[in-house]
């Protein structure tokens with residue numbers, strides 16, 4: 085193994101955990117650091133932190149309240165990776181169980197398998213006593229209905245401005261949960277960091293939460309959880325539960341994870357690529373940026389390209405190296421990520437391949 089000058093030796097103990105996460109992972113890394121400093125193994129602590137995000141009904145790209153598939157059913161994907169064991173656990177297409185990351189950890193800990201999907205994953209969850217529920221919140225249902233209404237002017241679903249209430253006003257004023265008939269026009273949906281774009285009315289996301297971390301013993305772990313691409317074809321699985329794509333951890337080198345367009349991450353094995361580049365001596369930021377350059381160079385379909393040749397989508401790559409260096413890069417300018425060192429948390433700007 086080659087690690088850049090200044091990198092720590094394998095298994096060098098750290099006095100505090102170091103984590104890197106997607107922009108929405110702040111509560112997760114804060115909880116993970118706190119629990120790890122209280123003696124909880126870091127992978128369990130990270131999953132506990134990610135559970136907070138999965139429980140948040142306002143986070144529409146992860147867990148409970150995530151945006152559903154095209155049939156209105158929420159399907160979750162998640163994975164964890166344990167560096168010292170060099171073992172991953174994952175679930176995909178999981179319905180009616182909100183804690184996908186915790187279930188992925190159970191796959192890792194209780195089975196000889198790396199990935200359980202669909203009904204098999206749900207049955208595994210039932211066997212372990214996971215709570216089952218409808219994951220579609222009213223807010224996510226409204227978003228899905230707005231998306232259906234916007235699908236085609238030639239179908240039987242009236243678009244929002246064609247719909248009327250008994251009061252003669254618009255039935256649905258944008259993507260917000262509380263329609264305001266006769267009220268002000270809806271604010272347009274501004275994509276947040278981590279999202280890849282905004283449909284005119286319905287929120288739309290490839291959003292995901294990822295965290296990679298180095299524990300006080302110098303061991304590496306990672307977790308990624310998502311509800312996946314909004315309004316996807318049922319059964320579509322993105323990068324998040326795929327080891328090497330949505331996350332990858334090599335305990336001798338570093339750990340990386342991705343958010344954004346999963347198809348792009350999968351087709352370039354983005355997390356694995358980033359760790360391989362760190363092994364070849366790149367810093368986390370250099371490795372993440374080079375991974376994105378390679379994705380851009382291999383994006384050939386015109387529908388995925390802007391005029392001028394830049395990819396029309398975003399991917400963000402997060403990385404932490406064995407020596408505790410952290411970094412992240414996004415395809416386009418303007419994205420942020422979270423760095424947690426012990427109890428101190430900072431939000432930093434991602435490096436980028438294409439300026440705004």
Ligand code: GLY
Pocket residue numbers: 290291292310311312313321322323324342343344345346347
């Ligand atoms: N990155 C999440 C997804 O594409 O499903």
